[in-house]
Amino acid sequence: MALQLITVGLSHKTAPVALREQLAIPQDRVCDLVRGLHDGANLPECLLLSTCNRVEAYASVEDAENGRDSLMRFFTRQTNGTDVIPHLYHHHGRQAVVHLFRVASSLDSMVVGEPQILGQLKDAFARARAAGATGSVLHHALERALSTAKRVRTETAIARSAVSISYAAVELAKKIFGSLEDKTVMLIGAGEMAELAAQHLLGAGAHKILVTNRTYGRAVQLAERFQGSAIRYEDYRDSLIRTDIVIASTAATDYVLTRQDMTRVMHDRRHQPVFFIDIAVPRNLDPEIERLDNCYLYDIDDLQSVVDTNKEERLRETERAHEIIDQEVAAFEAWLRGRAAAPLIVALREHGERFREQEVAKALARLPDLTDEQRQAVECLARSLTNKFLHEPTVALKHATRGGDQTAISIIRRMFGIS
Amino acid sequence: MLPLFYLALTTYFIGTVFSLLYFSRGGHALGRIYLAAVIIGFATHTVLLGTIWVRTGHFPTATHGGSMVFFSWVIITLLAGLEARYRLPVVGSFVLPIAFIPMLYAAFLGQESSQAPAILKSGWFLAHTSFAFLADAAFVIAFAVGWMYLLQEREVKSHHPGASFRRLPPLATLDEINFQAIAIGFPLLTLGILTGAIWAEVVYGRLPFDAKIAWSCGTWLIYGLILNMRQAFGWRGRKAAQLSIAGFALAMFSYIIVNIFFTGFHSFQFFNALKPPGA
Numbered sequence: 001m002a003l004q005l006i007t008v009g010l011s012h013k014t015a016p017v018a019l020r021e022q023l024a025i026p027q028d029r030v031c032d033l034v035r036g037l038h039d040g041a042n043l044p045e046c047l048l049l050s051t052c053n054r055v056e057a058y059a060s061v062e063d064a065e066n067g068r069d070s071l072m073r074f075f076t077r078q079t080n081g082t083d084v085i086p087h088l089y090h091h092h093g094r095q096a097v098v099h100l101f102r103v104a105s106s107l108d109s110m111v112v113g114e115p116q117i118l119g120q121l122k123d124a125f126a127r128a129r130a131a132g133a134t135g136s137v138l139h140h141a142l143e144r145a146l147s148t149a150k151r152v153r154t155e156t157a158i159a160r161s162a163v164s165i166s167y168a169a170v171e172l173a174k175k176i177f178g179s180l181e182d183k184t185v186m187l188i189g190a191g192e193m194a195e196l197a198a199q200h201l202l203g204a205g206a207h208k209i210l211v212t213n214r215t216y217g218r219a220v221q222l223a224e225r226f227q228g229s230a231i232r233y234e235d236y237r238d239s240l241i242r243t244d245i246v247i248a249s250t251a252a253t254d255y256v257l258t259r260q261d262m263t264r265v266m267h268d269r270r271h272q273p274v275f276f277i278d279i280a281v282p283r284n285l286d287p288e289i290e291r292l293d294n295c296y297l298y299d300i301d302d303l304q305s306v307v308d309t310n311k312e313e314r315l316r317e318t319e320r321a322h323e324i325i326d327q328e329v330a331a332f333e334a335w336l337r338g339r340a341a342a343p344l345i346v347a348l349r350e351h352g353e354r355f356r357e358q359e360v361a362k363a364l365a366r367l368p369d370l371t372d373e374q375r376q377a378v379e380c381l382a383r384s385l386t387n388k389f390l391h392e393p394t395v396a397l398k399h400a401t402r403g404g405d406q407t408a409i410s411i412i413r414r415m416f417g418i419s
Numbered sequence: 420m421l422p423l424f425y426l427a428l429t430t431y432f433i434g435t436v437f438s439l440l441y442f443s444r445g446g447h448a449l450g451r452i453y454l455a456a457v458i459i460g461f462a463t464h465t466v467l468l469g470t471i472w473v474r475t476g477h478f479p480t481a482t483h484g485g486s487m488v489f490f491s492w493v494i495i496t497l498l499a500g501l502e503a504r505y506r507l508p509v510v511g512s513f514v515l516p517i518a519f520i521p522m523l524y525a526a527f528l529g530q531e532s533s534q535a536p537a538i539l540k541s542g543w544f545l546a547h548t549s550f551a552f553l554a555d556a557a558f559v560i561a562f563a564v565g566w567m568y569l570l571q572e573r574e575v576k577s578h579h580p581g582a583s584f585r586r587l588p589p590l591a592t593l594d595e596i597n598f599q600a601i602a603i604g605f606p607l608l609t610l611g612i613l614t615g616a617i618w619a620e621v622v623y624g625r626l627p628f629d630a631k632i633a634w635s636c637g638t639w640l641i642y643g644l645i646l647n648m649r650q651a652f653g654w655r656g657r658k659a660a661q662l663s664i665a666g667f668a669l670a671m672f673s674y675i676i677v678n679i680f681f682t683g684f685h686s687f688q689f690f691n692a693l694k695p696p697g698a
Contacts, residue, residue: 154447157585175575178589270653273590290576294656302578309579 002340003137005096006064008071008088009049009056012110015087023078025050030127033074038133041070045135047128047142049103051120053110058100060137064092097141097332101325104145105152112314113158118149140335148328155324156317166197168306169277169298170204173245176275176296179205186210186243188236188257189250190222193279197247198226210243212236214250240265240274247277248284259288266292277303334402341401344409345394347418356386423467424488428522430460431491435515442512445586450508457511461499464492480548481539487525489548493556494518501560501596507588510596513563543618550611551635555670557604558642561597562667565660568593572657594655597663605642612639634672641666 010020025033030048037046037057046059057074061067068090075084091099102108106117125142128134152158177183185206187194190213198209209228213219216232223230231239240246240261250256257276266274276297278285283299290297298306360382364375393412400408412418434456441449468489471479479485498514501507567587574584587593612635619627645662648654654662 157445172575172580175571175580175584175587175589176591178591178595271655272653273656293658296575298578305579309581 003060003062003336004064004093005058005060005100005137005141006067006071006090006092007056007058007096007099008068008075008090009054010075010084010087010089011054011056011108013108014089015084019079019082019084019087020053020055022080022082023050023055023075023084024052025055025078027123027127030124031131034128034131034133037070037074038131041074043067043070043133045138046133047124047138049121049124051117054103054108056103058096058138058141060135060141068092094329094333097329098325100141100145101148101328104149105321105325106149106158107152107318107321107325112318115153118146121145136339137336141332144328144332148325151324151328152321156320158314158317158321165193165279165300165303165307166200168303168310169197169247170200172296172298172306173201173206173275174204176273177244180207181205182207183244184208184210184242185245185247186212186231186236186239187222188212188246188248188284189214189252189280190218191249191279194247194249195222197277197279201245202226206245210236210239212239237261237265241269243274244272245275245277246285247279249279250284252280252284253282255286256284257289258286259292262286262289262292262295266294279303333404337401337404338398341398344401344413344418345397348390348394348397348412348416351416351418352386352390356382423463423470424525427460427463427467428526430456430463431515431519431522434460434511435519438508438512438515442509442583442586445582453511454508457495457515461492461495464488464495468492477540478545478548480552481544484525484528486548486552487521487528490552490555491518491521491525493552494559497553497556497560497600505588505592505596507592509586509588510560510564510567513567514560517559517563541618541622543614543621547611547614547618550607550614554604554608554611557600557607558638558663558667558670561600561604561663564593564596564600565663565667568597568660569657569664572660590656594659597659598649598655601642601645601663601666605639605646608635608639608642612636634669638666638670641669 010023012020015023025048027050030050034046034048037043037048037059043059043061046057049056049058055075057071059067059071072085072088072090075088078084099108104118104121106113106115109117121142125134125138128138173180173183180201183201183206185198185201185208187198187209190211202209209223209226210231211219211223211226211228212231212233212235213222214233216230219230219233222228237257240257246257248256262274271294273294273296276285276289276295278297278299281300285297285299287297287299289295360379363378363382364370367374367378370378393416396408397412399405400412434453437449437453437456441453468479471485471488475481479489494514495518498511498518501510568590570583571587571590571593574580574587575590612632615632616626619625641662645654645659645666648662649659
């Protein structure tokens with residue numbers, strides 16, 4: 001029987017966080033558990049992948065059903081009594097390869113396109129190798145998975161667009177300012193989404209955060225958290241001259257900033273660009289501000305529509321990613337089948353060699369008076385006859401195994417009496 | 420020289436086509452083909468100019484075709500400098516189609532007599548034309564990034580940024596390159612006009628005046644205005660982009676149209692009609 005890949009596991013798609021927590025394997029225990037699977041469950045090649053969103057076991061086995069049962073028993077043992085079976089998915093053969101490549105390419109991730117999974121997969125493989133549980137199939141599968149992930153990342157735009165409102169804001173800010181390094185952000189009012197946006201802008205390199213709020217104490221509190229400065233609500237307009245990004249989210253029912261206000265500010269700041277993010281409903285910023293040169297204003301609906309477009313594009317890119325995965329899976333499968341052909345070809349050659357040796361020995365026994373030269377000629381004749389005779393069936397066997405043509409394989413087996 | 424010229428022309432054509440594909444579709448492979456083609460084209464182009472200079476004994480700008488080949492070379496040299504500093508291959512998608520035009524024009528001009536009048540061997544001529552073409556090339560860059568700025572600004576202001584939003588560089592970067600190009604081009608243009616005046620003074624003992632000189636002074640005023648307005652009133656972004664597009668239109672008018680339709684001191688016919696001194 002030929003080796004094939006199997007996988008059993010659970011992820012954010014099939015199991016609640018409570019169960020994933022229970023099953024998550026601490027990194028320092030991975031090695032021991034892999035060794036246990038390898039020796040205990042008699043799996044020649046296996047690895048364990050454990051992240052916050054998934055716990056999976058991969059193995060290469062000859063008997064998919066047996067292997068699957070061992071892995072499922074392993075998962076059951078890991079929980080303290082919870083029935084884990086309904087949350088487990090399992091794949092074998094081609095489906096298992098597709099699954100591995102999808103996981104590596106971050107198509108199965110909670111945040112599609114996030115790159116951490118690649119590192120986690122590499123670590124998992126390194127630990128399995130340290131436990132002595134890897135072989136050529138798993139090694140080759142992992143290598144292909146990593147190069148598939150690389151292709152998906154460079155050939156599709158899957159990881160390139162922001163799919164949350166605060167990331168969309170950061171992406172826009174970067175396209176307006178280039179670098180955010182010397183940029184000052186002002187929060188007018190506080191709210192969960194405004195804080196998140198500020199957090200992401202800081203993460204993207206923004207220089208300073210100013211916070212203003214009707215309740216000054218709240219502004220001070222927030223400013224402390226971002227290591228920025230609090231500004232009294234009455235005075236915040238004076239600070240606009242040194243503010244590059246404004247995030248407004250007050251409960252005011254009227255515009256807190258109008259076009260007239262900004263015309264003056266823009267003149268004073270010599271028309272350095274300003275990016276306004278209006279998260280408030282009703283809106284805090286006069287939409288007319290957008291008409292000023294070097295002023296860019298996005299309200300919550302604009303940001304949402306950017307996110308929606310990005311999501312649609314990501315979906316389209318996912319299709320392209322699947323094409324890449326299909327190609328890579330086909331290449332891996334061909335390798336696997338080619339690998340399965342090797343013992344058959346060896347058997348075929350041995351079969352021929354055995355006959356050759358027997359027949360040459362017989363012939364030479366009957367011709368004791370041959371000179372060395374003549375003996376060599378006889379041996380040479382036998383060898384080239386065998387080689388020529390076996391050449392075509394060897395090629396046919398290679399083609400048949402690469403293409404998975406079982407009928408041809410069994411015909412060749414029967415014709416040459418190879419078991 | 421002809422095989423070199425056609426090799427440069429062909430590789431630039433390939434480079435230009437792939438640079439446009441690179442902008443419209445994205446993708447690393449297209450970008451690599453485009454950059455490789457331009458590198459080969461530029462190397463050939465450089466050898467070609469050297470050959471013209473050595474074989475004919477005068478600076479390439481002494482003939483109409485030669486000056487076109489030189490102009491294109493200067494633009495691509497500046498583009499290469501820009502790429503080395505900013506790593507923004509997409510700028511090439513806008514500059515290369517422009518740099519390709521003078522090369523194509525040179526192909527249509529065909530082979531001219533390589534005999535140029537002796538006064539064009541003057542060092543002043545070399546300085547005058549080099550400065551003028553360098554300035555024009557800097558204005559080509561300012562024009563291209565100004566145009567890119569307007570496209571990107573439209574993307575951002577549309578509130579529905581699309582694919583070109585992602586491929587075009589940030590507004591601030593485009594504005595910065597635009598400013599730098601003009602800040603470099605303007606003094607070069609000034610030097611070009613000055614060296615031209617001195618050269619005329621040396622050769623003729625008087626300052627000539629023709630349509631091209633008038634247009635050049637107009638161009639000089641526009642770019643001077645752009646720089647001043649930025650300094651004095653913070654005219655950046657869209658205003659700077661629009662003005663640099665207008666300035667470029669004027670500069671190109673002065674360069675091409677005047678050369679073709681107006682006669683005067685700057686036409687190649689003028690020099691061709693000149694008898695070598697002492698003949």
